[in-house]
Amino acid sequence: MEISSDLDVEELLLLYALSRSQRKRVWVHDINQKRKDLGEYHRLCREFASHEDRFFTYFRMSQDLFEELHELLIPKISKCTTNWRTPISTRERLVICLRYLATGDSHQTIAFSFRVGRLTVGGIVKEVCTEIWNTLQPEYMPSPTEETWKQSEKGYRETWNFPNCVGSVDGKHVSIKCPKNSGSEYFCYKKFFSVVLLAIVDPCYKFTVIDVGSYGRHSDSGIFENSIFYRQYVHGKSLLPDKPLPGTEEPVPHVLIGDEGFALKTYLMRPFPRALATQDERKTNFNKRLCRTRRVVENTFGILAQKWRIFLRPIDCDVDTAIDIIKAACCLHNYLRTKQGTAILTPESEDENVPMRALITHRPTNRRSTTAAFETREQFVSYFNQ
Structure with missing residues (x-):
């Protein structure tokens, strides 16, 4: 029995859509999956705790002030853990933003260093900068x-x-x-x-x-x-x-x-x-x-x-x-x-x-x-x- 050409096309489209829905979605690039082992935050930043001078050069502030700033921002930049993945920590998000401001490097360069996505860096920078202003401005640059x-x-x-x-x-x-x-x-x-x-x-x-x-x-x-x-x-x-x-x-x-x-x-x-x-x-x-x-x-x-x-x-x-x-x-x-x-x-x-x-x-x-x-x-x- 002959099948109409319209039916053939319809079946092919359905098969294609089914194959697309069954295809595994890639959340994180293979390189970025090693973030907790080889990313700059996990590999380098934690070593600065015992080197105050290096810490200041890297973060542009002392450890005490970094911790104080982080405590102020935690409620505003934290993300919920889901069944799909664990979010980037508030501390790492602040570090990414500060390094972007301190170096002027591109989003892509920061992304490679910290082993996160380029768009992720852009989103973190915008959100953290917004919350830095919202949090600090009332006390440190109030209306005169x-x-x-x-x-x-x-x-x-x-x-x-x-x-x-x-x-x-x-x-x-x-x-x-x-x-x-x-x-x-x-x-x-x-x-x-x-x-x-x-x-x-x-x-x-x-x-x-x-x-x-x-x-x-x-x-x-x-x-x-x-x-x-x-x-x-x-x-x-x-x-x-x-x-x-x-x-x-x-x-x-x-x-x-x-x-x-x-x-x-x-x-x-x-x-x-x-x-x-x-x-x-x-x-x-x-x-x-x-x-x-x-x-x-x-x-x-x-x-x-x-x-x-x-x-x-x-x-x-x-x-x-x-x-x-x-x-x-x-x-x-x-x-x-x-x-x-x-x-x-x-x-x-x-x-x-x-x-x-x-x-x-x-x-x-x-x-x-x-x-x-x-x-x-x-x-x-x-x-x-x-």
Whole structure:
């Protein structure tokens, strides 16, 4: 009896589907099945327990702080054991994330070292970075209060001899992989794709506020005036009430200090253009004082990039994950700075020399300033030339 061609095709499709369903699914590659014997975490990391110096070099923090951080994150990054497989431990997940941040290696390189999947590394990095921010930010980078600004002003006045300054502000381009369908939005003037990390820094090299994710093509001034920080603390209000500079009587605004990438405002001081300063000793003295103090934010970025070398090469992931990575690194910076102080977080203390300008600054802006802004700067000029 002849069988129709339609029936033949139907039976073949059913047989193929059956064979596919019976085929064994491979959960883990053969190489990765040896993770607990030969993976970097199991083979190398545990040996660091008796070598504090090597532990610090590898993890970028002491054993005590690693354990403290791990304890904080356990409830948020743990996975349930199933009948099919045992999940990667919370400790190993944290180690994978820290090594990615510390080395800047690709997901594939980290995957080979730890004998896990490349996509697994990507998932771990995103999740752990998100939880680092969610866990540490409320304590180590909380929303600034009036007392925050008062303490910052005291530090800048006593340490850097710049009264009425409540913070140094700057924006840096963080190189990223070209985002899909982004056009030129993330393409910056240095001819690479980037997101911008805008930060205000206190006198102790810690981040007071950060704003991450603005398009790389935007200027510092434009980013600042569109930031959440600006809307909450600056627009239509003052950071702190005006007060006289030491030894004077006329009230002067409290200010942030920035470079030529920012427009001069009553709340934000920038240096005089070099052509003007070289012809006027008073302006030169003001520029020297401002630039010396503004090095706080430059050095903070340098310390950040030197410890977390993910900033030394393009971050190869989607924009949202890149933002999570940047925020986590900044929070870790504050966490370590608070816990360990300055002794081992200065740029000179790391194992290798890294250019302080690994993060690229913005172009100068020539936006017109108000008369009030010029008058405020002149008050500081007069004070620094007494």
